[in-house]
Amino acid sequence: MKATYLIAGALAALMLPATAQAHRQWMLPSSTTLSGDESWVTVDAAISNDVFYFEHFPMATDGIAVTEPDGSTGKIENAAKGRYRSTFDVHLTKPGTYRIANVSTGVMGSYMLNGKQERLPRGTTKDKLASVIPAGATDVQTAEMSNRNEIFVTLGAPTTTIFKPTGTGIEMVPVTHPNDLVSGEAATFQFLLDGKPAADLKVTVIPGGIRYRDALGQMDLTADKDGKVVVTWPEPGMYWVNASIGGGREGGPGGPGGPGGMGGPGAGALGAAPTPPARPAGPPQRRAAYVSTLEVLAP
Amino acid sequence: MQIRYRLALTGTAALGAVGTLAAPATAQTLNLSVAIPRLSVAEYHRPYVAIWIEKEGATPRSLSVWYDYDMKNGEGTKWLRDVRQWWRASGRALKLPADGVTGATKAPGDHKLSFTAGKGPLGALGPGNYTLFIEAAREVGGREVVRLPFAWPPKPGATVKAQGSTELGAVALTFGK
Numbered sequence: 001m002k003a004t005y006l007i008a009g010a011l012a013a014l015m016l017p018a019t020a021q022a023h024r025q026w027m028l029p030s031s032t033t034l035s036g037d038e039s040w041v042t043v044d045a046a047i048s049n050d051v052f053y054f055e056h057f058p059m060a061t062d063g064i065a066v067t068e069p070d071g072s073t074g075k076i077e078n079a080a081k082g083r084y085r086s087t088f089d090v091h092l093t094k095p096g097t098y099r100i101a102n103v104s105t106g107v108m109g110s111y112m113l114n115g116k117q118e119r120l121p122r123g124t125t126k127d128k129l130a131s132v133i134p135a136g137a138t139d140v141q142t143a144e145m146s147n148r149n150e151i152f153v154t155l156g157a158p159t160t161t162i163f164k165p166t167g168t169g170i171e172m173v174p175v176t177h178p179n180d181l182v183s184g185e186a187a188t189f190q191f192l193l194d195g196k197p198a199a200d201l202k203v204t205v206i207p208g209g210i211r212y213r214d215a216l217g218q219m220d221l222t223a224d225k226d227g228k229v230v231v232t233w234p235e236p237g238m239y240w241v242n243a244s245i246g247g248g249r250e251g252g253p254g255g256p257g258g259p260g261g262m263g264g265p266g267a268g269a270l271g272a273a274p275t276p277p278a279r280p281a282g283p284p285q286r287r288a289a290y291v292s293t294l295e296v297l298a299p
Numbered sequence: 300m301q302i303r304y305r306l307a308l309t310g311t312a313a314l315g316a317v318g319t320l321a322a323p324a325t326a327q328t329l330n331l332s333v334a335i336p337r338l339s340v341a342e343y344h345r346p347y348v349a350i351w352i353e354k355e356g357a358t359p360r361s362l363s364v365w366y367d368y369d370m371k372n373g374e375g376t377k378w379l380r381d382v383r384q385w386w387r388a389s390g391r392a393l394k395l396p397a398d399g400v401t402g403a404t405k406a407p408g409d410h411k412l413s414f415t416a417g418k419g420p421l422g423a424l425g426p427g428n429y430t431l432f433i434e435a436a437r438e439v440g441g442r443e444v445v446r447l448p449f450a451w452p453p454k455p456g457a458t459v460k461a462q463g464s465t466e467l468g469a470v471a472l473t474f475g476k
Contacts, residue, residue: 036373037373039377157392182387297383
């Protein structure tokens with residue numbers, strides 16, 4: 001039952017959405033609300049400190065999947081990788097809401113072999129787990145990780161067919177449709193963890209455009225017992241949404257995202273006694289991360 | 300055309316109590332005047348304009364949409380979402396072009412429109428408080444929405460006026476029989 005924080009740390013650098021340096025992964029669609037019989041969106045995808053500026057690394061596009069409004073699989077086109085950002089296009093040919101998502105799952109962990117601690121190779125998946133642990137290994141420690149980075153775009157009227165949860169990782173189930181957001185209005189989203197309401201999940205919402213203002217404007221929200229959060233959009237624009245568990249990262253329990261200097265609404269909401277960040281010794285924690293970019297229109 | 304009008308009539312139940320009460324012996328009309336201002340700009344395109352009515356608790360109803368409906372491959376529909384309040388309220392649920400609703404963009408000047416209760420896109424109106432919206436969005440320009448609240452049935456001689464400040468000029472609503 002040894003903790004494997006070293007491994008966790010090494011892996012965290014490769015994972016979404018944010019490392020200790022608060023790098024944020026994001027996809028930014030050219031438009032989320034479209035009219036006409038068909039249309040295109042082009043998407044920038046990058047990993048950077050500030051949303052939505054490409055300043056650090058392009059995001060890989062090979063894992064990006066498109067789900068069309070009727071649930072069928074679409075495709076990205078014209079993918080290209082620049083120094084600071086990737087771009088790709090999606091051709092919208094059906095009315096309704098599309099999902100553009102980079103979803104990954106994997107297993108991390110370690111084992112002891114011949115007195116040495118070995119790490120599971122990168123990219124290990126649950127079904128391949130048995131094949132990567134050699135015979136004679138002892139003290140096998142594993143933890144699953146699930147990452148989801150998704151955006152939504154709608155041609156015509158919004159639809160909800162694509163929002164059926166898969167039951168893996170953190171997922172967002174809209175109460176308010178993510179392509180029907182208007183500043184000054186409240187929007188409700190339900191978060192699930194492995195298919196069940198993610199009660200008390202910390203959700204961070206950051207408006208884009210920090211380069212041209214002083215305050216980050218981060219909203220720290222806590223999901224209620226049904227996993228629901230309510231966001232009232234202060235102004236139109238693109239917003240970065242992030243939630244994670246198990247990594248001690250931004251927005252997650254034990255992460256640095258909570259009590260900001262500006263006293264966000266979520267800070268200390270659970271009561272008077274500040275709970276010390278729980279870092280229990282033991283097997284590596286289940287990790288899951290969620291990222292989305294939401295566009296809020298002017299009324 | 301007759302078949303289409305009949306379809307439109309049966310589809311109007313959404314805006315409140317229809318039934319036999321809502322069809323007076325003489326048809327009432329909404330007479331609307333909309334001024335599109337002449338703008339001194341380097342690149343001018345006629346605005347997309349949407350006109351619709353809303354009533355609390357009822358589905359908004361599009362009366363007119365002026366856009367580039369005749370471009371090849373329907374390219375003009377790409378910008379309809381920029382008439383954003385209308386797009387959210389009604390446009391995105393419409394199948395376009397829509398009979399009696401779709402129209403060409405209009406040049407600067409005063410434009411008169413008339414809608415008859417119980418007919419065409421206006422359909423039958425149940426009694427209550429309504430708002431008529433006029434929203435204009437111009438390519439490489441701005442966007443403005445002007446509201447005209449009115450009660451139905453209208454008082455005799457009632458006039459509702461408003462004044463746009465950027466993309467719309469004077470708008471006025473009168474009622475006739």
